[in-house]
Amino acid sequence: FCFAAFALAFCIKVPLFPLHTWLPDAHVEAPTAGSVLMLVVMLAMYFTVDADPAAPGRQATFNLLTLMKEGPAIFQGFWWKMAFLGLYIGFAIKVPVFPFHTWLPDAHVEAPTPISVILAGVLLKMGTYGLMRISYPLLPEAAQWFAPFMMAFGAWNIIYGSFCAMAQIRGVPRVNSQTGERFVERDLKKMIAYSSVAHMGFCLIGLAACNPAGLSACLFQMWNHGIITSMLFLLVGVIYDRAHHRNIDGFGGLWTQMPQFGALTALAFMASLGLPGLSGFISEFLAFAGGFQAGDPNVPFVLFPGREVRSDLWFRVLTGISVGGVVLGAGYFLWSYQKVFQGPLNPKYANLEDMNVREMICVWPLAIMTVILGVYPSLYLDVIMPAINKLATDMNMPWVSAIR
Numbered sequence: 001f002c003f004a005a006f007a008l009a010f011c012i013k014v015p016l017f018p019l020h021t022w023l024p025d026a027h028v029e030a031p032t033a034g035s036v037l038m039l040v041v042m043l044a045m046y047f048t049v050d051a052d053p054a055a056p057g058r059q060a061t062f063n064l065l066t067l068m069k070e071g072p073a074i075f076q077g078f079w080w081k082m083a084f085l086g087l088y089i090g091f092a093i094k095v096p097v098f099p100f101h102t103w104l105p106d107a108h109v110e111a112p113t114p115i116s117v118i119l120a121g122v123l124l125k126m127g128t129y130g131l132m133r134i135s136y137p138l139l140p141e142a143a144q145w146f147a148p149f150m151m152a153f154g155a156w157n158i159i160y161g162s163f164c165a166m167a168q169i170r171g172v173p174r175v176n177s178q179t180g181e182r183f184v185e186r187d188l189k190k191m192i193a194y195s196s197v198a199h200m201g202f203c204l205i206g207l208a209a210c211n212p213a214g215l216s217a218c219l220f221q222m223w224n225h226g227i228i229t230s231m232l233f234l235l236v237g238v239i240y241d242r243a244h245h246r247n248i249d250g251f252g253g254l255w256t257q258m259p260q261f262g263a264l265t266a267l268a269f270m271a272s273l274g275l276p277g278l279s280g281f282i283s284e285f286l287a288f289a290g291g292f293q294a295g296d297p298n299v300p301f302v303l304f305p306g307r308e309v310r311s312d313l314w315f316r317v318l319t320g321i322s323v324g325g326v327v328l329g330a331g332y333f334l335w336s337y338q339k340v341f342q343g344p345l346n347p348k349y350a351n352l353e354d355m356n357v358r359e360m361i362c363v364w365p366l367a368i369m370t371v372i373l374g375v376y377p378s379l380y381l382d383v384i385m386p387a388i389n390k391l392a393t394d395m396n397m398p399w400v401s402a403i404r
Helices: 002-013 016-020 030-051 065-073 078-094 105-112 114-123 127-137 139-169 186-208 212-243 259-273 279-293 311-341 357-375 378-395 398-403
Strands: 170-174 182-185 300-304 305-310
Touching: 002 030, 002 182, 030 105, 030 170, 030 212, 078 127, 078 139, 105 114, 105 186, 105 259, 114 127, 114 212, 127 139, 127 212, 127 378, 139 170, 139 186, 139 311, 139 378, 170 212, 186 212, 186 279, 186 311, 212 279, 212 357, 212 378, 259 279, 259 311, 259 357, 300 311
Parallel strands: none
Antiparallel strands: 170 182, 300 305
């Protein structure tokens, strides 16, 4: 398991090595220190297991399949809940989940377009995939204990990320760290980064519900987020290459000058805000359906010592709150589209060229997949449902049993 995790992490990072050469001002000390720390911890785990033989009749192992088969009967009690919490924090940083999200907007703003696409399209999914593939099967009892809290974090991610994205349109006061000059930030790329935080909240809602609708929503949202958000970052890269800035108020009227770019951006915005007929709607609807089905009036959970809450009310209230994120998403996407593409054309950009063939080749496949999966989601759902149903059965959530 440890070797597989290291090999997977290494293979994922390989494509990023040549891209890092585009960041001459990057601080190499941080990744170097992190790599050394990871190596030391892995060596310590290896030698500790060899030096401390397992109890009689058992064999120490990191084999993931063995742990999933035998672990649920062993990994129970308080300390295993703490182990689940530790795994959750590690994966939550990768998702990212509030309050571990602060690195993502700055990372996207500083990164060139290819790194932003890889980060949004692939790397963020490692967090939710790790929770679903490792934390849940290994520690199902702890997952049941933590599910209502994960639901709260998912709802908060959606609402908080949406408000932060909206703030980028209104303008966020900033101070230049080098010159001390005050300015108002209205960064289109940072707005999309915060919308990414919000959309990953739907994955958490599906995981917390842990019923077939919720788990399928989690996997489908991971796919949709990778397709749609990657398309958004590619489109931001298109306009940045021409205008050399991302200030939302600095454009205006681009539709008349760049109609193909405007049409593809409209499609990406509509898919991201969850317009019916596009793939983003399917995963968000499944997340809400799973959230409303989760919980049971006869299964309370302990919110804090001495205070129990009905799990069905908890899930339904938080699902209802999360619906507000869809409304906010429509607000900041439509508002930003109006500022960038509608109104009179900024004279500075009267000579901008529309998207070229290379850019169209990069964006069109993503747009086509967004439309196809929006009208025919079974193309994806039929593939994942056998595994989803098995995981939902293995987790044995009380409300899943009640539904059946």
